[in-house]
Amino acid sequence: MKKLLIYLLGATAVLSGCDRKSDLNIDGKSTDQRLSEALANYQKKLTDAPYGWILTEYTNGTALNGGVTKSGPKAIFSYYMKFDKSNRVSMISDFSPAMSSTFNTSSYFIKATQRPTLIFDTYSYVHVPCDPNVGISQSPYGNGFGWGADFEFSFADNVAATELGDTIHLTGNLNKTRVTLVKATQADQQQYSTVGFAAYSTFGKLLTYFKRVKGGAEEIELAPGLGGRTLNIKTASHPELLNVAIQYTPNSMVLETPIVAGGQTIKSFNNLVWNAGAQNISVSINGTTPAVIDTALDPIAPEKDIASNFYMEGTTNPWLATAGFHVNGVDDAYDILHLTYPGANFYRFVYFPGGVNGGSLDLISPFFVGGSSSYPYLRKGLANTFLGDNGQLIFEMLDYGGIAAPPRLVATNIIFATGKIAPPYAADSPGFYIVRKEDGISYDMVAAGDGLAWMTWSHQ
Amino acid sequence: MNNMKWNIFRTIILLLVLATGWSACKKENVHLDTIPVGLGGDSTGQTPTDVFIYDSLTVPYNIAVYYKWQPGQLDFPYEIVPPRETQVMPALKALMAITFVPFNDQTGSTVFLRKYLPKVLKMAGSGQYQSNGSIILGQAEGGTAMLLYMINDFTRQIKDSAVLKEMGHTMHHEFGHILNQNIAYPVSFKQITPAYTGNWYNISDQAARKQGFISAYAESDPGEDFVEMVATMLIGGRNGLSGYDDYEKIMAEQTGGPGSDSYELLRAKEAAVVDYYARAWHIDFYELQARCRRALTGYFQ
Numbered sequence: 147m148k149k150l151l152i153y154l155l156g157a158t159a160v161l162s163g164c165d166r167k168s169d170l171n172i173d174g175k176s177t178d179q180r181l182s183e184a185l186a187n188y189q190k191k192l193t194d195a196p197y198g199w200i201l202t203e204y205t206n207g208t209a210l211n212g213g214v215t216k217s218g219p220k221a222i223f224s225y226y227m228k229f230d231k232s233n234r235v236s237m238i239s240d241f242s243p244a245m246s247s248t249f250n251t252s253s254y255f256i257k258a259t260q261r262p263t264l265i266f267d268t269y270s271y272v273h274v275p276c277d278p279n280v281g282i283s284q285s286p287y288g289n290g291f292g293w294g295a296d297f298e299f300s301f302a303d304n305v306a307a308t309e310l311g312d313t314i315h316l317t318g319n320l321n322k323t324r325v326t327l328v329k330a331t332q333a334d335q336q337q338y339s340t341v342g343f344a345a346y347s348t349f350g351k352l353l354t355y356f357k358r359v360k361g362g363a364e365e366i367e368l369a370p371g372l373g374g375r376t377l378n379i380k381t382a383s384h385p386e387l388l389n390v391a392i393q394y395t396p397n398s399m400v401l402e403t404p405i406v407a408g409g410q411t412i413k414s415f416n417n418l419v420w421n422a423g424a425q426n427i428s429v430s431i432n433g434t435t436p437a438v439i440d441t442a443l444d445p446i447a448p449e450k451d452i453a454s455n456f457y458m459e460g461t462t463n464p465w466l467a468t469a470g471f472h473v474n475g476v477d478d479a480y481d482i483l484h485l486t487y488p489g490a491n492f493y494r495f496v497y498f499p500g501g502v503n504g505g506s507l508d509l510i511s512p513f514f515v516g517g518s519s520s521y522p523y524l525r526k527g528l529a530n531t532f533l534g535d536n537g538q539l540i541f542e543m544l545d546y547g548g549i550a551a552p553p554r555l556v557a558t559n560i561i562f563a564t565g566k567i568a569p570p571y572a573a574d575s576p577g578f579y580i581v582r583k584e585d586g587i588s589y590d591m592v593a594a595g596d597g598l599a600w601m602t603w604s605h606q
Numbered sequence: 607m608n609n610m611k612w613n614i615f616r617t618i619i620l621l622l623v624l625a626t627g628w629s630a631c632k633k634e635n636v637h638l639d640t641i642p643v644g645l646g647g648d649s650t651g652q653t654p655t656d657v658f659i660y661d662s663l664t665v666p667y668n669i670a671v672y673y674k675w676q677p678g679q680l681d682f683p684y685e686i687v688p689p690r691e692t693q694v695m696p697a698l699k700a701l702m703a704i705t706f707v708p709f710n711d712q713t714g715s716t717v718f719l720r721k722y723l724p725k726v727l728k729m730a731g732s733g734q735y736q737s738n739g740s741i742i743l744g745q746a747e748g749g750t751a752m753l754l755y756m757i758n759d760f761t762r763q764i765k766d767s768a769v770l771k772e773m774g775h776t777m778h779h780e781f782g783h784i785l786n787q788n789i790a791y792p793v794s795f796k797q798i799t800p801a802y803t804g805n806w807y808n809i810s811d812q813a814a815r816k817q818g819f820i821s822a823y824a825e826s827d828p829g830e831d832f833v834e835m836v837a838t839m840l841i842g843g844r845n846g847l848s849g850y851d852d853y854e855k856i857m858a859e860q861t862g863g864p865g866s867d868s869y870e871l872l873r874a875k876e877a878a879v880v881d882y883y884a885r886a887w888h889i890d891f892y893e894l895q896a897r898c899r900r901a902l903t904g905y906f907q
Contacts, residue, residue, distance in 0.1 A: 178643035211685040212737050232651035252691060255648060259677050267674040269690035269731045269758060278685045278735045290735030292685050298677060320683055488847045489812050489860075516810040516845060 181258055187307035188264075189229075189256045191314075192327075197335035198228035202393060204324045204402075209287045209294030211278065216294075218287045219584065221375035222391045222402060223275055223295060226330065226338040229254060239271040240343040240394040243350055247342030261300035262307070264316065272297045280468070281484075284477045286373035286602075288468065293375070294321045337396040346394040348418045348427060353475045354441040354597035355581075355590070359415070359429070361437030364408025367446035368439070369590075372583050372602070374477070381407045385447035389584035398433075415439070443597045444536070445579055453539045456580045456589055457499050457531060464498035464509075465589075465603040470558055473567050473599045480554040482512065490517025497603060499531055510541065510562060512555065526551040526559060532577075538594045540565070540577030566595030650674075655694050663698065663727070667706075667720050671698065673729040673757075680730060680753065689731040689757035697729075697760040700770055703905050704841070705777045708897035712889055722784055726751035731758040740807045744776030749784045752777070764906040768850040774841040774902065782833030789886040795878045796828040799871055811845035815860040818871030820853075821845075835872075835879050839891070840898045852899070 170177050192199065207220040227237035236251040252270035257263050266272045275295040277283040283292045296318025301307075303315050316325040330338070359366040367380045371389050379388045384407065391402040398416040405412050416433040427439040456465075470482025485492040493515045501509040502524075511527025513520055521527070525548030532540040543563040551559065561567060565576040576594040583590060588604040655673070663669040672679065675688035689697075710716050724746060733755045734742040745753040754776060759769045799818045806814075806826040814822040821843050824834035837843075842852040847859050861869040883891040 182643050210683055211735060214737050265675055268688050273687040276685060276687050278732050290685060489845050
């Protein structure tokens with residue numbers, strides 16, 4: 147009897163095991179089918195927008211590579227893009243003047259990873275700030291890192307593709323950047339197709355380090371932040387710098403966080419127009435107050451004793467620069483990054499006051515690794531440093547013979563010697579202003595003669 | 607006896623019950639003719655690049671090329687970017703011209719490469735930057751896949767010849783590993799310079815060459831040493847006195863020259879490599895070297 151019960155139980159178990167009502171199909175569709183349909187819906191959402199999308203990426207101020215996370219400046223990257231049904235995407239971006247108006251076509255794909263993910267899967271403008279080669283990304287994070295930007299983005303709104311609105315939120319998969327995709331209007335498309343990110347290229351026409359906004363409540367100084375994607379803002383009444391990331395549109399610069407200058411809250415500079423005659427830019431502050439952004443040679447509120455402090459700090463802890471001079475709007479214009487010496491590679495430009503000859507000479511020369519000599523061009527990179535009347539550092543460059551310096555180093559040394567990028571040169575070099583950056587530990591050395599060249603120094 | 611009958615009866619009943627149960631489960635229709643969703647990988651529009659890859663690599667060499675970014679395909683978490691699409695075809699053509707063709711000419715057909723080449727090529731636009739300051743330019747994954755980095759830097763211009771040479775170096779290096787995985791190189795090779803170190807990235811190529819290693823990376827372990835010899839002999843090595851120099855120039859200028867310990871150690875390694883290719887693969891390495899050199903110099907513009 148007992149055994150019979152066991153058999154009956156066993157039989158029930160076998161029979162009930164055959165109840166197939168709990169399969170994974172929903173509405174008769176398998177998981178795979180539903181997944182591929184969902185992905186197709188996400189793609190449809192992107193391709194159905196007739197006038198394209200405006201993608202804005204906000205970095206977090208961190209960049210990840212090989213398990214190492216570095217901190218650095220934040221940045222905003224803006225794109226206008228159009229997705230088509232055969233996985234092609236064409237876009238412009240605010241990364242460089244060329245990219246701001248020349249459309250580039252590459253591919254994209256929507257894939258199921260942890261979440262539905264939009265991947266830009268061949269090289270495009272989106273990858274430029276991600277490029278680990280600093281020669282391309284111009285990233286202040288150094289080789290290997292890019293700007294902490296992403297090119298794989300997860301849909302982050304937690305709703306089905308069909309329920310997504312005209313603003314879609316994405317999150318970068320590697321660096322967790324925040325991204326908004328906003329559906330463009332016909333007017334947007336018109337503007338982006340004709341002038342692109344014109345505000346970016348217009349602002350880029352002012353090539354001097356210092357710029358002044360005149361016409362508001364108080365004159366405002368704009369200077370580039372680390373890596374040039376943010377602005378360091380000062381006024382005479384507020385000499386502590388405010389670092390603000392900038393979002394560019396076809397005709398405006400929008401400040402990520404509003405600033406207060408001379409009692410006025412500034413959210414944006416709108417309607418940028420380049421005046422070729424006056425070589426300045428007309429704007430309207432917040433879209434209302436007319437103003438002009440002009441070039442300037444001198445800092446509006448220089449830090450007291452900064453040049454001599456910079457010199458003294460260098461005597462115990464040499465200053466290092468990861469690249470050569472920014473000249474006339476071009477980062478590392480003389481391509482010092484690829485400066486060569488047989489068998490060795492450029493590592494850093496070094497400024498070591500009192501570093502040579504028992505402290506009597508200052509060293510300002512490229513440092514090489516991998517070769518037999520660390521300073522192969524040392525004899526071309528010795529100097530005496532003087533302090534100018536307006537707080538500049540002035541270099542007397544000395545030539546002690548030795549092997550000839552390559553042209554790009556010669557050009558660099560001429561700037562060091564003259565404080566200008568081109569003749570006519572003054573009898574006495576105006577030297578360089580030293581400007582502290584937003585991180586507090588990096589400094590720009592700005593040519594005081596014309597403001598068109600600068601180099602960034604730190605201890606890294 | 608009775609008991610036994612009961613037992614048989616019981617067993618039959620049990621089998622019947624189980625059979626009913628199982629057959630009840632067969633109600634589900636299995637559509638073996640329905641292709642699973644997503645089989646065959648992602649489908650996108652065919653580009654001229656895709657057509658070229660199929661015709662020139664997949665058909666003759668049985669190789670798949672992944673140039674589009676796929677999450678997790680390369681090392682994670684590294685900041686690596688995919689290649690620029692316009693770079694893919696020229697880079698693959700160059701790779702075939704300077705590394706595949708000499709092997710085909712030497713062995714008489716595509717059979718050798720078709721058999722031993724890795725079945726998958728993965729491409730990246732940038733290098734993979736390591737925290738120790740070195741950059742990974744190529745990798746082989748157990749003889750099945752080969753990773754080619756820095757495709758975006760590729761050019762045929764002679765002034766930038768280092769990029770193409772670097773790519774060829776990677777290919778020869780990784781292919782050398784694959785041949786070694788099929789037929790091991792002689793153990794005696796490890797004894798020529800036993801001083802291998804994990805600290806190789808703190809050593810310059812010049813310093814390594816003075817110690818009997820053809821490059822700093824060769825100093826990392828005997829397997830790498832062997833294939834660095836192979837690659838440098840076939841296409842040259844970086845950080846020569848005039849940039850990317852060929853093997854004989856490096857030997858003459860950077861090792862200390864004939865008679866020095868380092869020079870003789872490297873010549874001993876060279877002999878081991880030549881001997882290995884002759885015995886294991888019946889390939890005249892010096893002939894192959896000459897073919898590679900001709901193919902390379904002929905490719906620049």
